[in-house]
Amino acid sequence: MDATELRVEPALDTQTAWEPRIVGFLCLWCSYTGADNAGTARMKYAPNVDIVKVMCSGRIDPDLILTAFAKGADGVMVLGCHVGDCHYISGNHKTMVRMPLLRRVLEDFGIEPERFRHEWVSAAEGEKFSRLVSEMTEQVRELGPLDWKARLKECTGENLGPWGGEHP
Amino acid sequence: MNANGKLRMGVYWASSCGGCDISLLEIGDKILDLAQIADILFWPCVADFKYADVAGYLDGYLDLCFFNGGIRNSEQEQVVRLLRNKSRTLIAYGTCAADGGIPALANLYSSEEIFEASYHENPSIDNEAGVEPQPEVETAIGTLEIPRFYPAVLKLRDVVEVDYVIPGCPPQADDVWETIAALASGAVPVHAGDARIGCNNRSVCDECKREKREVKIKELHRHHEFRPEPGWCLLEQGLLCMGSATRGGCGALCPKVGMRCEGCYGPPPGATDQGASIMGALGALLDAGTEARAQEMVAEIADPTGTFYRFSLASSRLRVSSDRGGRR
Secondary structure (H helix, E strand, O other): OOHHHHHHHOOOOOOOOOOOEEEEEEEEEHHHHHHHHHHOOOOOOOEEEEEEEEOOOHOOOOHHHHHHHHHHOEEEEEEEOOOOOOOOOOOHHHHHHHHHHHHHHHHHOOOOHEHHHEEEEOOOEEEEHHHHHHHHHHHHHOOOOOOOHHHHHHHOOOOOOOOOOOOO | OOOOOEEEEEEEEEEOOOHHHHHHOOOHHHHHHHHHEEEEEEOOOOOHHHHHHOOOOOOOOOOEEEOOOOEEEEOOOOHHHHHHHHHHEEEEEEEHHHHHHHHHHHHHOOOOHHHHHHHOOOOOOOOOOOOOOOOOOEOEEEEOOOOEEEEEOOHHHHOOOOEEEEEOOOOHHHHHHHHHHHHHHHOOOOOOOOOEEOOOOOEEEHOOOOOOOOOEEEOOOOHOOOOOOEEEOOOOOOEEOOOOHHHHHOOHHHHOOOOOOOOOOOOOOOOOHHHHHHHHHHHHOOOOHHHHHHHHHHHOOOHHHHHHHHOOHOOOOOOOOOOOOOOO
């Protein structure tokens, strides 16, 4: 093989190459340990999830998820201990109500259901974690960028009509 | 201030129902005191003023301007920019100006969907020719223009700098009078960022006299199917009362008479997104027990978005532009 043939791949175009950016809120005791489990077992999964470690999934205020979307996340994952396994006894009972509630609101807001995923991952379920991350990444990749920042411009008066910025 | 020592005052009504204008009159016999301390120099609802009159004033000529309603079209934007320049103190008056109010719920729909409903679909519409208003029309006498429809309802702070915000749908008359009197006395700063006045730094729950029994919600109810027990917290009885996620200042008027709080004073102190506040609270309060029951209870809620964001969609995190048409 000619050496020049090895260099046929074009340089990565940073303007057009889009990768899904997903924010994952993981509880420390189960799901984060589960993610650790996937790591130590050297399982392969998509690198698209930015993990935010929290003490308990019951601490994930819906406001954090809305903020993640508003600031440009293409998807959000919330992972916590299975019901009954909460380190704080009932933290995830709150999550169990909040997330379906938020899901209904997000649908009304026009955010596709596939962009928001709420699952239970125990400390032993590294395999489940890696599978969920890869599944979610592919789902979001198919949907394309959410780009809520562009939408917010319309709703914050940034690009107004004929009088925008002018004193009549 | 005028040479006669009176405040120069303006009032304007943009994207709102007009209730705020009426609420200014709710100060009752104090309206006579108002005439003693202020000259009205612009108030299209009660007297015949033209925009040209205002454009002729010097910048900062009006001491006080109460602006109610959000910004939905180019005319409203034009007027609010004009009034901003002509007013020393501009007050976002009422929830529409403060957080978008009820009109901002239209941000859940695209402009096309709104026009479809308003000019074609609604049962009372008689529009056989299928006419829709056009921003520009060519006629024999030249081009006629009407204001342009914007893709979303904006709160006042999105368009201009605001000096004070008085929330409420409508704001309570006593607070309004106190505000006018305070500004007239010169005892408060004329600019205060967008500080909220006419309200307090607590939630409606804090002002509500109903007894909290520290019990969780077994079942959700709606007003037309349920008679709440007097004196007991409405939320604990299963009515979706927004009191815990709403800024206080009204004196818990609605819960006092057995109606759930609808959230008209906007997000509570320290919170941006009123819907997130109530969703967080409900997570801790619904007694679901199992995941299946949790989903069942959530599915029972009629219109969660319209309930949680009824008055504050324009100040929520996501705001939801109409462009993609969120809800059908």
